[in-house]
Amino acid sequence: MHKPYIQRQRADWWLRNPAYRRYMLREATALPLFLYTLLLMSGLFQFTRGEAAFLQWLEMLRSPWLLALHGLALAAALFHAVTWIALVPKILVIDTDRLRVSPAAVKLAHQVGAVVCNAGLLLLAVLLLRAAAGN
Amino acid sequence: MTETVTVRVQRYRPEEDTAPWEQSFEVPYSEDLSILDALNQIKDQQDPTLSHRWSCRMAICGSCGVMVNNEPKLSCKTFLRDYREQAAVTVRALDNFPIERDLVSDISGFIDHLETVQPWLIRSEEQPVSAGAYPQTPEQMQRYAAFSQCINCGLCYAACPQFGRDPAFLGPGALALAQRYNLDSRDEGAAQRMQWLNAGEGVWSCTFVGYCSEVCPKDVDPAAAINRGKVASDINYAVNLLNILRGKDDA
Amino acid sequence: MDVRQADIVIVGGGGAGLRAAIAAAEANPQLDILLLSKVYPMRSHTVAAEGGCAGVIQPHDSLDAHFDDTVSGGDWLCDQDVVDYFVRHATEENLRLEHWGCPWSRKPDGSINVRAFGGMKIERTWFAADKSGFHILHTLFQTSLKYPSIRRCDEYFCTDLLLEGGACAGIQAIDMRTGSHTLIAASAVILATGGAARVYRYNTNGGIVTGDGMALAYRQGVPLRDMEFVQYHPTGLPGSGILITEAARGEGGVLTNRDGYRYLQDYGLGPETPLGEPKNKHMELGPRDRLSQAFWHEAQAGRALATSRGEAVNLDLRHLGEARINERLPFIRDLARTYVNVDAVHEPIPVRPTAHYTMGGIQTDRYTATALSGLFAAGECASVGLHGANRLGSNSLAELSVFGRVAGEQAAARASQGPSVDPQRLLARAQDNAAVWEALRESTGNERLATIRDEMARAMEDGAGIFRLPGQMRQTCTKVAELKDRYSDLGLVDRSRAFNTEWLNAIELGYLLDVAEAMAHAALARQESRGSHQRPEDFPQRDDAQFLKHSLVYRAADAPRLDWQDVVITRSQPAERHYGAAGQQENKS
Ligand SMILES: Cc1cc2nc3c(=O)[nH]c(=O)nc-3n(C[C@H](O)[C@H](O)[C@H](O)COP(=O)(O)OP(=O)(O)OC[C@H]3O[C@@H](n4cnc5c(N)ncnc54)[C@H](O)[C@@H]3O)c2cc1C
Ligand code: SF4
Ligand code: FES
Numbered sequence: 001m002h003k004p005y006i007q008r009q010r011a012d013w014w015l016r017n018p019a020y021r022r023y024m025l026r027e028a029t030a031l032p033l034f035l036y037t038l039l040l041m042s043g044l045f046q047f048t049r050g051e052a053a054f055l056q057w058l059e060m061l062r063s064p065w066l067l068a069l070h071g072l073a074l075a076a077a078l079f080h081a082v083t084w085i086a087l088v089p090k091i092l093v094i095d096t097d098r099l100r101v102s103p104a105a106v107k108l109a110h111q112v113g114a115v116v117c118n119a120g121l122l123l124l125a126v127l128l129l130r131a132a133a134g135n
Numbered sequence: 136m137t138e139t140v141t142v143r144v145q146r147y148r149p150e151e152d153t154a155p156w157e158q159s160f161e162v163p164y165s166e167d168l169s170i171l172d173a174l175n176q177i178k179d180q181q182d183p184t185l186s187h188r189w190s191c192r193m194a195i196c197g198s199c200g201v202m203v204n205n206e207p208k209l210s211c212k213t214f215l216r217d218y219r220e221q222a223a224v225t226v227r228a229l230d231n232f233p234i235e236r237d238l239v240s241d242i243s244g245f246i247d248h249l250e251t252v253q254p255w256l257i258r259s260e261e262q263p264v265s266a267g268a269y270p271q272t273p274e275q276m277q278r279y280a281a282f283s284q285c286i287n288c289g290l291c292y293a294a295c296p297q298f299g300r301d302p303a304f305l306g307p308g309a310l311a312l313a314q315r316y317n318l319d320s321r322d323e324g325a326a327q328r329m330q331w332l333n334a335g336e337g338v339w340s341c342t343f344v345g346y347c348s349e350v351c352p353k354d355v356d357p358a359a360a361i362n363r364g365k366v367a368s369d370i371n372y373a374v375n376l377l378n379i380l381r382g383k384d385d386a
Numbered sequence: 387m388d389v390r391q392a393d394i395v396i397v398g399g400g401g402a403g404l405r406a407a408i409a410a411a412e413a414n415p416q417l418d419i420l421l422l423s424k425v426y427p428m429r430s431h432t433v434a435a436e437g438g439c440a441g442v443i444q445p446h447d448s449l450d451a452h453f454d455d456t457v458s459g460g461d462w463l464c465d466q467d468v469v470d471y472f473v474r475h476a477t478e479e480n481l482r483l484e485h486w487g488c489p490w491s492r493k494p495d496g497s498i499n500v501r502a503f504g505g506m507k508i509e510r511t512w513f514a515a516d517k518s519g520f521h522i523l524h525t526l527f528q529t530s531l532k533y534p535s536i537r538r539c540d541e542y543f544c545t546d547l548l549l550e551g552g553a554c555a556g557i558q559a560i561d562m563r564t565g566s567h568t569l570i571a572a573s574a575v576i577l578a579t580g581g582a583a584r585v586y587r588y589n590t591n592g593g594i595v596t597g598d599g600m601a602l603a604y605r606q607g608v609p610l611r612d613m614e615f616v617q618y619h620p621t622g623l624p625g626s627g628i629l630i631t632e633a634a635r636g637e638g639g640v641l642t643n644r645d646g647y648r649y650l651q652d653y654g655l656g657p658e659t660p661l662g663e664p665k666n667k668h669m670e671l672g673p674r675d676r677l678s679q680a681f682w683h684e685a686q687a688g689r690a691l692a693t694s695r696g697e698a699v700n701l702d703l704r705h706l707g708e709a710r711i712n713e714r715l716p717f718i719r720d721l722a723r724t725y726v727n728v729d730a731v732h733e734p735i736p737v738r739p740t741a742h743y744t745m746g747g748i749q750t751d752r753y754t755a756t757a758l759s760g761l762f763a764a765g766e767c768a769s770v771g772l773h774g775a776n777r778l779g780s781n782s783l784a785e786l787s788v789f790g791r792v793a794g795e796q797a798a799a800r801a802s803q804g805p806s807v808d809p810q811r812l813l814a815r816a817q818d819n820a821a822v823w824e825a826l827r828e829s830t831g832n833e834r835l836a837t838i839r840d841e842m843a844r845a846m847e848d849g850a851g852i853f854r855l856p857g858q859m860r861q862t863c864t865k866v867a868e869l870k871d872r873y874s875d876l877g878l879v880d881r882s883r884a885f886n887t888e889w890l891n892a893i894e895l896g897y898l899l900d901v902a903e904a905m906a907h908a909a910l911a912r913q914e915s916r917g918s919h920q921r922p923e924d925f926p927q928r929d930d931a932q933f934l935k936h937s938l939v940y941r942a943a944d945a946p947r948l949d950w951q952d953v954v955i956t957r958s959q960p961a962e963r964h965y966g967a968a969g970q971q972e973n974k975s
Contacts, residue, residue, distance in 0.1 A: 001149065001150060001564060001883065001884065002149070002563055002564045002884070003149040003150075003884075004149065004233035004234060004235050004241050005147050005149070005152075005154065005155060005233060005234040006233050007228075007230065007231065007232070007233065007234065009231070009296065009299040009300055013296055013299065014296070016205060017205060017206070017346070019294075019344070019345070019346040019349055020296065020344065020346065023344045023345065023346070027342075087343075087345075087362075090356065090358075090359040090362070090363075091359060091362040091363055091365070091366060092363075092366060093363060095278055097275070097320075148882055148884070149884045150882050150883065150884060151882075166694075167625060167626075167695070167725075178887075178888075179836040180836070182879075183835065183878070183879045183880055183888045184879055184880040184882070184888065186885045186886070186887045187887075188425075189593055190425060190429055190431065190592035190593050190594045191429075191431065191433065191434050191592040191593075192592065192593070192626065192628070193434060193626075193628045193629075193721060193725070194720075194721075194724070195433050195434055195517070195520055195717075196425075196428075196429040196430075196431070196433050196434070196592060197428065197429060197433075198425065198429050212724055235563060235884065235885055236882075236884050236885040237885075239885050241563075242426075243540075246426065246540070250531050253531075254528040254531065255486065255487065255528050255529045255531060255532045256485070256486055256487035256529075261485070262485065264478055264481045264482050264485060265478075267481065268481055268484045268485075268490075268497065268498050269484065269485065270495075270496035270497065271489075271492055271496050272492060272494065272495070272496040273491075273492050273493075273494060275496070276489055276491075276492060279489075280489070283489055283521070283524075284517075285524075286428070286433075286520070287426070287428050312528075316487070319487065321487065322487070
């Protein structure tokens with residue numbers, strides 16, 4: 001007789017082990033980012049409806065709830081970026097007979113890249129704001 | 136009186152039981168006692184009907200994987216001394232595999248996955264043995280060394296929620312083995328194995344939980360192997376696309 | 387009864403069995419090859435071999451030198467035609483493994499690296515760090531997957547050989563998942579079931595190494611040869627017996643007693659070699675039998691260390707430094723840390739001799755054929771005549787490939803010509819056998835499995851250990867006979883069929899007792915000291931006049947029957963075995 005017992009994955013599998021909870025936390029960073037995207041989209045929508053609507057939207061952004069969302073989204077994005085970049089050297093391994101880049105250098109390149117991109121965006125925003133103020 | 140430890144062991148006897156249950160044993164404690172020693176002692180002294188797999192008792196044959204307090208472990212490399220603070224040690228069959236009996240898992244699915252990825256050296260041209268060894272420098276060997284350390288114990292499969300959800304997922308051990316050959320300077324089979332990496336059950340089923348690498352007793356780091364497979368799969372996709380665009384769709 | 391058929395059945399998925407399967411598949415791709423094993427092949431105990439695998443490769447080495455080391459290491463009890471064939475093919479087999487992907491350690495220029503090993507005059511041990519057997523086994527298993535004609539029966543436990551018209555015509559096995567009996571008819575059967583050191587209490591072997599194949603053949607009247615020769619490995623961990631490879635000494639590790647003194651110089655292995663400069667065939671690189679015997683004397687003289695796990699001496703690797711230990715001996719560092727809580731970089735590892743290897747086994751000719759036609763044997767379960775009275779480390783892994791291949795080719799030749807066997811003709815016999823095993827599963831006697839097993843292991847240690855004293859040897863023979871008797875009154879608790887390991891362990895115990903009996907009686911009959919067989923009290927000398935012969939043990943009703951077979955000597959006449967300075971003298975002369 002052959003009657004193996006089939007173990008089914010429990011719905012709460014991700015609660016049962018710290019490693020899974022850490023993983024779920026990482027995955028969960030998508031949530032505040034998703035809400036933040038919705039917020040931006042709604043801004044864009046209000047913008048198309050005219051100045052008054054957009055100003056009202058801007059006003060709404062001052063609510064403590066939405067400030068908190070911004071903080072949360074920033075924290076989530078940072079957490080995700082930092083942990084992701086920490087893993088990159090294991091995944092992006094450049095080690096062939098012709099070309100070898102040390103894991104530390106791969107990591108540094110990603111860190112520098114992230115900083116440069118973010119600084120660039122910030123700069124762009126500042127420039128745009130200036131231009132807008134100039135008008 | 137000698138100190139004893141409570142070991143709770145999962146039992147499942149297919150001829151009598153419909154579901155697993157738990158049985159408690161008291162085992163005399165000693166510094167050197169591994170979980171495997173404890174199980175053997177229970178079998179010898181207390182209940183000969185307990186079934187579990189083991190052989191080498193030196194963490195190299197890969198037989199003895201079980202869940203110890205909900206973590207996948209080699210029972211021969213896990214010691215009671217590390218659980219002294221806990222009230223009891225619970226030993227179960229590995230998660231995600233069917234249970235054959237007691238602590239014996241049905242790992243045939245995992246073995247099939249190993250066979251799928253063509254884990255042998257593939258050459259377009261075989262050299263005769265008389266021509267001597269294929270050269271390989273220590274640096275070249277280093278590139279696949281970690282992925283060649285896998286003892287097929289299946290702990291990473293017990294740790295993988297994706298495999299738990301879908302047993303067709305080739306899983307950490309098999310995909311690490313594919314990478315072991317792909318990264319070997321003597322091998323020319325990466326293109327053939329790409330079909331398995333790219334398949335629905337291949338690397339893209341992995342969501343990078345990463346627990347497989349944490350539990351691996353041989354530091355194989357299968358999560359890294361799989362995610363390097365994703366990079367390879369991306370490159371392969373890009374190259375194919377480029378070839379198609381250039382009208383060379385023989386790829 | 388599940389009835390099947392194949393052209394070739396191979397029992398055992400270790401190095402020898404896998405190599406045989408591949409050789410047979412390559413020899414004739416039309417053949418249906420069935421590889422049957424009681425564990426998944428990569429669990430086989432070949433996986434535990436650490437040190438390496440012999441094969442002449444350096445320009446200043448020669449086949450003759452490998453031949454001489456093997457023959458003198460075996461105390462002239464090797465069949466020299468077999469040794470000749472072996473040394474000529476070992477390197478080619480190592481290269482074949484390399485072509486299949488085995489990650490042999492390399493020199494910086496990408497060529498094969500070799501290390502020193504005990505009893506070998508020149509470095510010729512190929513290694514894959516300190517996991518040579520692991521890499522060989524996984525390479526062979528993975529390569530075997532390439533051949534569609536190799537089918538596997540994993541976790542099938544062989545219980546009987548089946549005969550028809552005086553020839554071996556198949557086997558019978560229990561499917562461990564269901565506990566059902568399976569008959570497999572085949573025109574050729576290869577036994578590759580490994581060693582039997584589990585008859586001893588402290589040993590380096592896995593729980594599955596229980597001499598099954600030896601007993602299976604023995605029960606069909608096939609003689610076991612040279613069973614008295616059991617190698618003790620000088621460096622196992624006290625308590626568990628887990629092996630610390632000889633490569634630890636090959637890399638420069640030294641042995642010291644409780645006074646920190648390198649005691650081997652007192653046992654004809656000196657002069658003391660400088661630290662970090664190991665010298666082939668000197669001191670720590672003397673042959674295993676001599677080193678184990680030296681430990682015994684040190685312990686007798688009270689110069690061993692007392693540890694919580696029993697008496698030991700120190701294996702000191704500290705002077706090698708962390709980098710070299712990590713590169714060459716990473717597994718050893720890990721094992722010492724896990725099992726005796728010692729970091730080899732900072733502390734010496736306590737070690738003691740433990741039972742390790744059975745030089746003897748199923749008698750075969752140089753083509754791996756046994757006395758029973760249709761039955762072949764290779765690997766540690768066989769006695770092809772290579773190791774004589776003492777095996778040199780790293781010769782046995784090479785043996786798996788060299789003679790595994792021969793066995794596969796011989797079986798393929800037989801299966802290609804021979805008419806196939808009709809399984810129905812074996813059925814009645816198989817059903818009778820199955821009834822016996824079923825009775826065992828249901829047995830209600832008074833004896834406990836674990837008790838008999840432990841008493842056997844202790845008796846073997848006492849009367850068939852490193853040194854064999856006449857009274858104890860006789861006691862051991864009596865004890866084994868008594869245990870066999872008590873075995874027939876065994877009582878089992880587990881009545882189930884699915885993965886009933888109590889039942890399977892009971893069958894294994896039956897095998898172990900047969901092997902123990904053959905060992906104990908052969909030891910008593912060999913009235914001399916040679917290689918690993920030492921009788922310091924009654925027969926301290928080698929006696930070529932009477933015992934330059936292989937012992938043969940046949941199963942018989944009461945006690946086993948002993949016979950003798952001539953050793954094949956082609957070009958090396960027996961001489962004294964010299965190591966250390968004395969060996970060097972001899973080389974000059
Ligand atoms: C710890 C250790 C270290 C060693 N190191 C070295 C070294 O460095 N160099 C060297 O040359 N040698 C070494 N040796 C010796 C060498 O490893 C062994 O002699 C060799 O691996 C035996 O291989 P094998 O194929 O004959 O048997 P194994 O690898 O033991 O395989 C036996 C097979 O038979 C199967 N089997 C057994 N009984 C049954 C049954 N009843 N039914 C079905 N299947 C069965 C098993 O499942 C297994 O698959 C070492 C040995 C040990 C124990
Ligand atoms: S990758 Fe690690 S955990 Fe997974 S099977 Fe291999 S050795 Fe075990
Ligand atoms: S018994 Fe071999 S790995 Fe644990």
